[in-house]
Amino acid sequence: MLPCKPSNHSSSSPFNKFPKSFSTIFPSATSAFTTYASISASLMLLRSIFNDLIPYPLRKHIFSAISSLFCFFSGKQTIIIDQSDGIEPNHVFNATELYLSTKINPNTKRLKVSKRIKDKGLSCKLDKGQRITDSFNGLELKWRHVCYEVEKKGNVTEKRYFMLRFKKNNGDLVMNSYLPFVLKSAEMIENEMRVLKIHTLGNVHYGSKFKWESIKLEHPSTFETLALDPELKTMIVDDLNRFIRRKEFYKKVGRSWKRGYLLYGPPGTGKSSLVAAMANYLKFDIYDLQLENIKSDSDLRRLLLDMGNRSILVIEDIDCTVNLPDRGHRRHGQDKQLTLSGLLNFVDGLWSSCGDERIIVLTTNHKHRLDPALLRPGRMDLHIHLSYCGMHAFKVLAANYLGIEGEHRLFGEIEVLLGATKVTPAQVAEELMKDEDVDVAVEGFLSFLKQRKMEEDELEKDEASKKAEVKESRELKIEHKYLKKDEPLKKAEVKESRELKIEHKCPEKDEVSKKAEVKESEELKIEHKYLEKEEASKKTKF
């Protein structure tokens, strides 16, 4: 530690080390402060006089003329990016703000930090007046965030812009490469930070008009956690990637940039989980449309037009939500009802072109019940069948729920049973969650499968015996019918035989009568002979 020197104004004062003239040149701290205060007061006075005397438009012109003059001599070029373009927000401004928030460094003196409840982390922005230097392809780019106040009819509003300065003659590079790079980077950052939402029809309806209401989508399903056949999974992911990167292709071939998926399969096979995985993968919002709440085609049209881009419209259980009459079956006086054609119009009609990057997903447990018009190519581009759990899907679930990477001693037995039973991924998931101990959980699942197999076998037996019963009763019915059919035949036969008998009896009768006739003729003959004899004797007497 340095020893404290006693204060001695005579020779030890630092000021005394300088020549006498120096202390007269530099004023004391008090007089310097007084001078500063009076200068700034005069400047403020001048500023308010300037503001009062010169109207705002003229002031603006003066300032811009001064800054142009300054730019001319400085050898720099300047780009101004205003907060708004007329009444619309300026997309470049928002993108710049987002991009620059990633360029903040420890030298940045003042930041604005915020976080909304739904945001993932803190968001930092440049405060007004702050500067940042960026570099791009060896070019130095100086940004400044400028805020100013505008007074209009007594109301003061704050306006903001970003000022970008760079060396002259680099305008082309900045306009054609750097600013597009800023926009692209901002889009990527936005995707990264984007809070996905699920929109549903609110309970409240304003003047009988339903409105979308949204909450944060927190479904954790991803393609990694989804238990699907690997080939099917790859096919779906490839299809989504192709759809996203083919904006220009859709334009070229004259199709609206949308894609339709039909997911079908038994309950609990992961249809809703697949929709959530798609949304998380693409960073698309979900619009969950419950058709049973919609009364007419015009309601449907309005809701669909209210949807945002980069979204997935989901209509779950389309086969049982509503009974949609089609164009031909619309009853007279019911023009306002919801129709199948109204829905189809959205799927591939004119309304479908209102909006970009839209995916439509219909789900059903019974594909065969759907109207063929809905399944026509071009409406539902891909039909995805989600089925019972196979070994691949089981391994994904075992890894997710129990952390089993690779094999387990009971997997062989499980594979055989899975091939012989019908178990949905939802049932597997439920069983695997029953215990935290891996072995206990897998053993539990194996006994569940055995139990299922026994139940299914019994059910099969029951069904087989029922089928046999049904078959038997059918045969009996057929026999009965045959017998019934035979009865008139038999009656006819009996009648015929009777008639034949009668006919048979008749010749007997004839014989009797013939005999009688013969007898009669014989008697007549005898009578005749007797008469002839009598006459002959009479003749001899005479």
Ligand SMILES: Nc1ncnc2c1ncn2[C@@H]1O[C@H](COP(=O)(O)OP(=O)(O)OP(=O)(O)O)[C@@H](O)[C@H]1O
């Ligand atoms: N393929 C799967 N991969 C991972 N988990 C799944 C899968 N299928 C079902 N599950 C699990 O089962 C639960 C229910 O599945 P989900 O709701 O996706 O089935 P669904 O086919 O949509 O059923 P429903 O037809 O009844 O709506 C999910 O929360 C998930 O935990």
